[in-house]
Amino acid sequence: MSDVLVLVDHFDGALRKVTPELLAAASRIGNPVAVVVGAPGTAEALAPALAEAGAATVYAAESAEATQYLVTPQVAALAAAAAATSPAAILLAATIDGREIAGRLAVRLDSGVISDAVDVDADAVATQSVFGGSYTVRSKVSRGTPIISIRANSIEGSAPAAAGTVTPLEFSVDAAASATIVAVHTEPAGDRPDLGAASVVVSGGRGVGSAENFTVVEALADALGGAVGASRAAVDSGYYPHQFQVGQTGTTVSPQVYVALGISGAIQHRAGMQTSKTIVAVNKDSDAPIFEISDFGVVGDLFDVAPQLTQAVQARKG
Amino acid sequence: MNIVVLVKQVPDTYSERKLRESDGILDRDATDNVIDEIDSRGVEAGLQLTEAHGGEVTVLTLGPDRATEVLRKALAMGAHKAVHVVDDAFAGSDALQTSAALAAALGKLEFDLIIAGNESTDGRTASVPAMLAERLGIPQVTFVRALEIDGTTLKAERTVDGGYTEVTSPIPAVVSVTEKINEPRYPNFKGIMAAKSKPVTTFSAEDLGLAAGDTGGAVSWSIVLDAAPRPPREAGEKVNDDGSAGTKVAEYLASARLI
Numbered sequence: 001m002s003d004v005l006v007l008v009d010h011f012d013g014a015l016r017k018v019t020p021e022l023l024a025a026a027s028r029i030g031n032p033v034a035v036v037v038g039a040p041g042t043a044e045a046l047a048p049a050l051a052e053a054g055a056a057t058v059y060a061a062e063s064a065e066a067t068q069y070l071v072t073p074q075v076a077a078l079a080a081a082a083a084a085t086s087p088a089a090i091l092l093a094a095t096i097d098g099r100e101i102a103g104r105l106a107v108r109l110d111s112g113v114i115s116d117a118v119d120v121d122a123d124a125v126a127t128q129s130v131f132g133g134s135y136t137v138r139s140k141v142s143r144g145t146p147i148i149s150i151r152a153n154s155i156e157g158s159a160p161a162a163a164g165t166v167t168p169l170e171f172s173v174d175a176a177a178s179a180t181i182v183a184v185h186t187e188p189a190g191d192r193p194d195l196g197a198a199s200v201v202v203s204g205g206r207g208v209g210s211a212e213n214f215t216v217v218e219a220l221a222d223a224l225g226g227a228v229g230a231s232r233a234a235v236d237s238g239y240y241p242h243q244f245q246v247g248q249t250g251t252t253v254s255p256q257v258y259v260a261l262g263i264s265g266a267i268q269h270r271a272g273m274q275t276s277k278t279i280v281a282v283n284k285d286s287d288a289p290i291f292e293i294s295d296f297g298v299v300g301d302l303f304d305v306a307p308q309l310t311q312a313v314q315a316r317k318g
Numbered sequence: 319m320n321i322v323v324l325v326k327q328v329p330d331t332y333s334e335r336k337l338r339e340s341d342g343i344l345d346r347d348a349t350d351n352v353i354d355e356i357d358s359r360g361v362e363a364g365l366q367l368t369e370a371h372g373g374e375v376t377v378l379t380l381g382p383d384r385a386t387e388v389l390r391k392a393l394a395m396g397a398h399k400a401v402h403v404v405d406d407a408f409a410g411s412d413a414l415q416t417s418a419a420l421a422a423a424l425g426k427l428e429f430d431l432i433i434a435g436n437e438s439t440d441g442r443t444a445s446v447p448a449m450l451a452e453r454l455g456i457p458q459v460t461f462v463r464a465l466e467i468d469g470t471t472l473k474a475e476r477t478v479d480g481g482y483t484e485v486t487s488p489i490p491a492v493v494s495v496t497e498k499i500n501e502p503r504y505p506n507f508k509g510i511m512a513a514k515s516k517p518v519t520t521f522s523a524e525d526l527g528l529a530a531g532d533t534g535g536a537v538s539w540s541i542v543l544d545a546a547p548r549p550p551r552e553a554g555e556k557v558n559d560d561g562s563a564g565t566k567v568a569e570y571l572a573s574a575r576l577i
C-alpha cells in the first residue's frame with residue numbers, strides 16, 4: 001500500500017484537532033505517514049498521539065530554522081518526504097499556512113492541488129463546497145501527486161492506531177526565498193475552542209451595538225461551550241477583533257449549531273456559515289434574510305432572548 | 319520603488335440577487351463584474367508605499383477583454399500603468415496556470431515588490447500569491463494587515479489563525495494583504511480622466527513564450543468530476559418573542575439533542 005503524507009498541524013507541544021482528521025482521511029487512501037516540522041524534539045513528543053491517531057511512520061523534519069521561517073520549511077520538508085516515499089497523496093489542513101504550503105509545494109512538485117476539501121475518498125477524489133456552500137464539487141488531481149488541503153471538522157471516523165515510528169528526515173530551507181518570523185503574538189483565546197473547528201459558534205452582528213455588549217454573545221458561547229464569531233459590520237464598528245469574522249472574507253464555519261445574534265444575513269455572511277448543521281437566529285426585523293436559512297428563528301430583541309437562553313442552557317447543565 | 323499590484327475582476331458578490339425590474343426574474347446581464355474589493359486595498363497599499371518612497375505602481379491582471387475595466391479603475395485610483403495578460407488560450411486557467419502566466423508577465427516587468435489580495439472572492443484558493451513566490455524564487459509575506467518598507471527590508475504584521483506574527487523579509491517579495499490593511503480611496507473625477515490616457519500594455523500567451531497547448535482549462539492540473547447545486551436551505555420554525563423565546567430555543571436545541 002502506498003504511503004500518504006500528512007503535514008502535522010501542531011501548536012504548543014500538542015496536536016491540533018485537525019491532525020487526527022487528516023490521518024483518518026489518509027488511511028482511506030493508503031498508509032498514513034505523519035510529517036512533523038518543528039524545533040528538535042517536537043516529533044518525539046508528538047509521536048504517541050500520532051501513533052494513536054494512526055500514523056505508521058512519523059518523519060521528524062527538525063532544525064532550529066524550522067520555526068524561524070514562514071511556510072518554506074514545511075514546503076521543503078514535504079518535498080523531501082515526497083522524494084523519499086513517492087506518496088499516493090499529500091494532505092494538509094486548509095488553514096492560512098496550510099493552503100499556502102500546498103500552493104508552493106504544488107509548484108515545486110509540478111503537481112495538482114485541491115484547496116479546502118470537505119471530504120476525500122479512497123481514490124483521492126476530493127469534495128469541495130464552493131460559493132459559500134451553494135455547490136458541491138468533486139474533483140481529482142490529474143497531474144503529479146495529489147496535494148489536498150482539508151477543512152477542519154469535516155472528516156468523519158478515525159484511523160486505527162499504528163506504530164508511529166519516528167524517523168529523521170533531511171531537508172534544507174532556501175533562506176533567500178524565505179520570510180523570517182520575528183515574533184508570534186497569540187491573542188488569548190481563553191478557554192474557548194478555535195472558531196474554525198468549534199462545534200458551536202455564537203456570532204454577534206451590528207445589532208449587538210457596542211464592544212461592551214459583546215459580553216452577551218460571549219456568555220451564551222461559554223454556556224454552550226462554543227466559539228465567538230462576528231459579522232464584518234461588527235468587526236468594522238470595532239465591537240470585536242477581526243480574526244473572529246465569519247463570512248466570505250473571514251473564517252468559514254460549519255458547526256453543529258450556529259447562533260446569529262443581531263445579524264441581518266447578508267450574502268457574504270451567509271457564505272461563511274450556511275453549511276452549519278443547525279442555524280438559530282435572533283433578530284428584531286422579521287424580514288431579515290438570515291431567517292430564510294434559519295432552522296429556528298426568533299423575532300425579538302437579542303438582549304432579552306440571549307440572556308434567557310444562556311440561563312436556560314446553564315440550568316439544563318445543572 | 320516600483321510595485322506591481324495584482325488585480326482580478328470578479329462577479330460582484332451582491333449581484334447574485336439582483337432581479338430584473340420588468341419581470342422580477344434574475345438578471346444575468348446585471349451580474350456586474352468589479353475589481354475584487356481586496357485588490358482595491360492592494361492598489362491602495364501600493365499607492366501609499368510609492369507616495370512615501372517614490373516609484374511607480376503597475377497593475378497587472380490576467381483575464382478576458384472586459385478585465386480592462388478593473389485596470390482602468392486602478393489607474394483612476396492613481397496607479398501609473400497597467401498590464402493586461404489576455405488570450406483565449408488562458409480561458410479556464412486554474413491557480414497553478416494563473417500563477418504561471420502571471421510569473422511570465424512579471425518576468426517582463428521591473429519591480430521591487432509584488433502586492434496581491436490574500437484571497438479572491440471567486441477563486442478563493444488563497445494560493446496564487448504563494449505559487450507566484452515559488453515560481454519567482456522569492457519570499458512570500460501573506461495575509462498582511464500592516465506593512466512598512468525600511469531600505470531593502472520589508473516589515474509586516476501577518477494574520478494567522480489565533481493571532482498575528484511579526485515578519486521581516488528582503489525585497490523583492492510577494493505580499494498579500496487582508497481587508498484590515500487599509501480603506502481604499504475612491505477615484506475622483508480628475509483620476510478618472512487621467513486614467514484614460516495612461517498606458518495599458520497587453521501580452522498574449524505567445525508574447526509570454528507560453529505555447530497555446532500548455533495553457534488553460536484543457537490542460538489543467540486537476541479535473542472536476544461533477545458539480546451539483548446544494549439543495550437550498552429551507553426556513554424552519556420562526557417565533558415572535560413573547561418573553562419566553564430564549565427558553566424555547568433551549569427546548570428546541572435539547573429536543574434535537576444539541577445540548
Ligand SMILES: Cc1cc2nc3c(=O)[nH]c(=O)nc-3n(C[C@H](O)[C@H](O)[C@H](O)COP(=O)(O)OP(=O)(O)OC[C@H]3O[C@@H](n4cnc5c(N)ncnc54)[C@H](O)[C@@H]3O)c2cc1C
Nearest residue numbers: 205206207231232233247248249250262263264269284302
Ligand atoms: C467583498 C465583501 C466581503 C464581505 N465579507 C463579509 C464577511 O466575511 N462577513 C460578514 O459578516 N460580512 C461581510 N461583508 C459585509 C456584508 O455585506 C454585510 O454588510 C454584513 O454582513 C452586515 O453585518 P450585520 O448583519 O452585522 O449588520 P446589519 O446588516 O447592519 O444587520 C444588523 C441586524 O441587527 C438587527 N438588530 C439590531 N438591533 C437588534 C437587537 N437589539 N436585537 C436583535 N436584532 C437586532 C437588525 O434588525 C439587523 O438585521 C462583505 C462585503 C463585501 C462587499
Ligand SMILES: Nc1ncnc2c1ncn2[C@@H]1O[C@H](COP(=O)(O)O)[C@@H](O)[C@H]1O
Nearest residue numbers: 324380434435437438441443444445446
Ligand atoms: N487572474 C488574476 N489576475 C491577477 N491577479 C490575480 C488573478 N488571480 C488571482 N490573482 C491575485 O491573487 C490573489 C489571491 O487569489 P486566489 O489565490 O485566487 O484566492 C487575488 O486577490 C489577486 O491579487
